[in-house]
Amino acid sequence: MTFSSLTSDTKREGRGWLTLEAILPHLFTLLMLLLWWGYAQFVPDYQLPSPWTVARRITLFVTDPVDMMQLAASLMHVCVSITLAFAIGCVLAGLAHYVLALRLLIDGRLTPFLNAFSGIGWLFIALLWFGLNHVTVIFAVTLILVPFTVINVRTGLQELDRDLLELGQSLTRSAFRRVTKIVAPLLLPYLFAALRTSFGVSWKVVLTAELFGGNAGVGYLLNQARQEFDTETIFAIIFFIIIFVAAAEIVLFRPIQRSLNRRFARV
Amino acid sequence: MFKAAGSSPVQRFVAEGTIIVVLVIWWAGARHLPSFVLPGPLDVLKATLSFVTRPEIGYHAVVSFARVIMSVIVAMLLALGIAVAVRAAPILDGIVERRILTFLNSFPSVGWAILGVVWFDISTPTVLFIQTAIVLPFCLINALAGFRQIDADLDELGMSLTRRPLRRFFRLTLPLAAPFLIAGLRVAYGICWKIALVSELFGASSGLGYLLMRAQSTSDAPMVFACCIVIVVIFGVTDFLVLKPLARRISVNQGLSS
Numbered sequence: 001m002t003f004s005s006l007t008s009d010t011k012r013e014g015r016g017w018l019t020l021e022a023i024l025p026h027l028f029t030l031l032m033l034l035l036w037w038g039y040a041q042f043v044p045d046y047q048l049p050s051p052w053t054v055a056r057r058i059t060l061f062v063t064d065p066v067d068m069m070q071l072a073a074s075l076m077h078v079c080v081s082i083t084l085a086f087a088i089g090c091v092l093a094g095l096a097h098y099v100l101a102l103r104l105l106i107d108g109r110l111t112p113f114l115n116a117f118s119g120i121g122w123l124f125i126a127l128l129w130f131g132l133n134h135v136t137v138i139f140a141v142t143l144i145l146v147p148f149t150v151i152n153v154r155t156g157l158q159e160l161d162r163d164l165l166e167l168g169q170s171l172t173r174s175a176f177r178r179v180t181k182i183v184a185p186l187l188l189p190y191l192f193a194a195l196r197t198s199f200g201v202s203w204k205v206v207l208t209a210e211l212f213g214g215n216a217g218v219g220y221l222l223n224q225a226r227q228e229f230d231t232e233t234i235f236a237i238i239f240f241i242i243i244f245v246a247a248a249e250i251v252l253f254r255p256i257q258r259s260l261n262r263r264f265a266r267v
Numbered sequence: 268m269f270k271a272a273g274s275s276p277v278q279r280f281v282a283e284g285t286i287i288v289v290l291v292i293w294w295a296g297a298r299h300l301p302s303f304v305l306p307g308p309l310d311v312l313k314a315t316l317s318f319v320t321r322p323e324i325g326y327h328a329v330v331s332f333a334r335v336i337m338s339v340i341v342a343m344l345l346a347l348g349i350a351v352a353v354r355a356a357p358i359l360d361g362i363v364e365r366r367i368l369t370f371l372n373s374f375p376s377v378g379w380a381i382l383g384v385v386w387f388d389i390s391t392p393t394v395l396f397i398q399t400a401i402v403l404p405f406c407l408i409n410a411l412a413g414f415r416q417i418d419a420d421l422d423e424l425g426m427s428l429t430r431r432p433l434r435r436f437f438r439l440t441l442p443l444a445a446p447f448l449i450a451g452l453r454v455a456y457g458i459c460w461k462i463a464l465v466s467e468l469f470g471a472s473s474g475l476g477y478l479l480m481r482a483q484s485t486s487d488a489p490m491v492f493a494c495c496i497v498i499v500v501i502f503g504v505t506d507f508l509v510l511k512p513l514a515r516r517i518s519v520n521q522g523l524s525s
Contacts, residue, residue, distance in 0.1 A: 025361040032366075047386060104278035105285050115457070116502040120464045120476060121495035124483045128491060129304060144461070200372065208377040208465050219377065226381050234385070238378040245373035 049232045057236035073216040077134065077209075078202045081141035085198060088142070089149025090191075096150075097157040107154070115147040119205050127213050136213035141206050148201060149194045156190025189260050196253050203245050306489040314493035324478070328497055331467065331475040334391065335459045338398035339406075343452055345399070346406035350414045350444075351436075363411065371404040376462050380469045389470055397466035402455040409451025413444030449514045456510060460502045 033051050040050035049057075061067045096106035122143045126136040160183065168182040210219025211226075218237055225233035274282075290308055297307035306314075318325045349367070353359050383397040417440065425439040441448075467476025475494050482490035 021358060021361055024358060025365045028362045028366050100275070101277050101281045104274040105282040108274070109282050109286065112503065113499065116499040116506070117461070118464060118495060118498040119461045120468070120479060121491075121498060124479050124491050125495065127483055128486070128488050203373070204376045205462060207375045208380075208462075211377055212468070222377065222381065229385075231385060234378075234381055238375060238382075241375050241378070242370060242373040246369050249369070249373070 046229055046231045049235055053232055054235045054239060057232045058240050061233075061236050061240060067221065070216060070218055070221050073134075073214075073220075074206055074210065074218040077137045077141060077206050077214075077217060078199075081138050081145060081202055081206070082195065082198045084138070084142045085145035085149050086191075086194065088146050089194065090153055092146075092150045093153035093157060096154060106150075111147055111150050111154075114143070115151070117143070119144040120208075123209050123213055130213075132213055132215050134214070134216070137206065137209040137217065137219075140209045140213065141202055144205050145198045145202060148197045152190050152194035152197065153187065156187045159190075160186055189264050192256065192260055196257070199248065199253070200245070203241065207241070303486040303488045306492060310489040311492040311496065314489040315496050318493070318497055327474055327478045328501065330473045331464070332501060334394055334398060334467075334474065335456070335463070338395050338463070339402060339452065339455050339459055341395065342399045342403045342406045342455060343410075343448070345403060346410040346451070347448070349407060350410035353411065354414045354440075363407075368404060368407055368411075371400070371407065374400070376401045376465055380465050383466065384469045387470075389472060391471065393470040394466045394474070397470055398459055398463040401463040401466070402459050405455045405458055406451045409447045409454070410444070413447025413451075414440070416447070417443045445517050446514070449510070449517050453506065453510045453514060456506070457502065460498055464498075 036048075036051050040048045045053070092106055092110070095102050096111075097103075119140065123136070123140040126139040130136045130139065164182060164186065165178075168178045172178060172181075206217070207219035207222060210217035211223045214220050218241065222234060222237050224230075225237065293305075294308050297305045297310075302310065318328055349363055353363050379397045379400040383393045383400075387393040387396065421439065421443065425435045429435055429438075464474075464476040464479075467474040468480050471477050475498060479491060479494045482488075482494065
């Protein structure tokens with residue numbers, strides 16, 4: 001291929017940052033953009049706008065205050081839903097762990113039920129109950145997220161180190177102190193995993209919920225663009241979301257995960 | 268999910284009792300509310316049974332089921348192909364992990380649905396395309412992890428036993444990665460029912476998603492509830508009867524069952 005000259009160059013340089021391994025993903029991105037651009041020359045704009053047009057539309061999108069308000073609305077939906085689902089999930093998992101009588105109800109009935117329930121189903125039920133508004137979106141997204149949180153936190157509670165709990169019992173008789181000083185820190189990786197999964201899933205579904213059940217948010221914009229066959233805007237929104245979610249993952253979640261892994265590595 | 272065995276009579280009483288209480292509250296509440304807001308449990312049961320008694324409605328469930336199975340299989344095969352390529356040429360790892368996976372993972376599911384309809388017509392292949400695109404990252408994560416954790420010593424042993432790569436792949440590599448692949452299959456199957464049905468809202472004139480959409484637009488609340496229940500039942504039954512036993516068998520044998 002055409003990279004052969006590059007390969008020999010990098011080999012000569014040794015194991016610097018400019019190795020083939022480090023450069024290949026960027027070359028791949030470039031190649032894909034090139035292919036996209038090339039293909040866009042042959043098909044009409046409403047089917048595939050060129051990367052250049054999409055990039056311009058994204059800049060318009062980012063600088064337009066009205067569009068940014070819609071993004072803020074989506075962010076609000078995501079944050080509220082994640083918080084609610086996190087709280088509900090923690091309470092359910094805690095009840096299943098500490099109240100024996102409820103264990104079968106939550107582990108054997110409620111969680112499998114919620115886990116099997118379709119997200120689209122929640123959305124349409126919410127539409128019947130609340131109509132087109134914020135509540136519908138938040139309700140649907142929250143209920144989709146709850147099983148993910150329950151399962152993660154529940155696993156964390158089951159994996160708690162019994163010896164450490166026993167140690168805690170011999171150190172203090174205050175249950176509150178034991179929870180805040182021992183249980184919560186031990187649960188941290190699982191709570192974080194729950195948040196990370198929730199974030200990924202919520203962005204996947206929030207646009208669907210807004211498209212069908214919202215009167216605000218990026219999904220609502222997407223619906224308008226779809227009705228007007230405005231493929232440029234559709235592409236711009238999709239790519240903006242991809243960049244946004246990927247950036248959050250790289251800037252926020254991965255570093256935290258790394259430090260958690262370091263701290264909680266079992267020796 | 269978690270060990271349900273060894274549940275005490277008290278737990279059983281609470282579990283089944285709560286379900287009965289919820290059903291009674293539902294029934295009582297529905298009597299005071301209009302049917303398009305909260306249909307009674309009996310109406311919903313009737314609508315759910317119509318999936319069995321009326322073939323023209325049951326047909327939609329069968330169509331959705333067939334589509335889900337097909338897209339999950341296609342997605343898994345694609346993921347396997349990519350994972351095998353990465354294993355054969357580790358230099359591709361960066362491209363797959365940092366580009367393809369990140370891209371697919373961040374792609375909003377409704378985006379695929381809209382693009383599928385813009386690019387193709389409203390038909391079953393479009394639905395399959397959308398669903399496959401949505402569940403592919405979930406398959407890919409597990410396929411990559413499955414191949415990555417294979418013991419290098421066992422791999423070497425395989426090399427010394429046979430020189431035929433295909434034989435090595437089917438006898439050694441695939442069984443070793445199987446627990447991860449099954450886990451991926453289970454996740455993908457769940458996501459397909461829960462999220463990827465969005466494809467049928469745009470791209471189809473049949474299937475449960477289409478039925479849900481139609482019921483919602485005619486305010487046929489019992490049908491909306493019935494569709495949800497049918498999805499829960501299909502997912503629950505197939506997961507319990509097929510995927511869970513499969514996962515258990517394979518993980519108990521550590522992937523070494525022939």
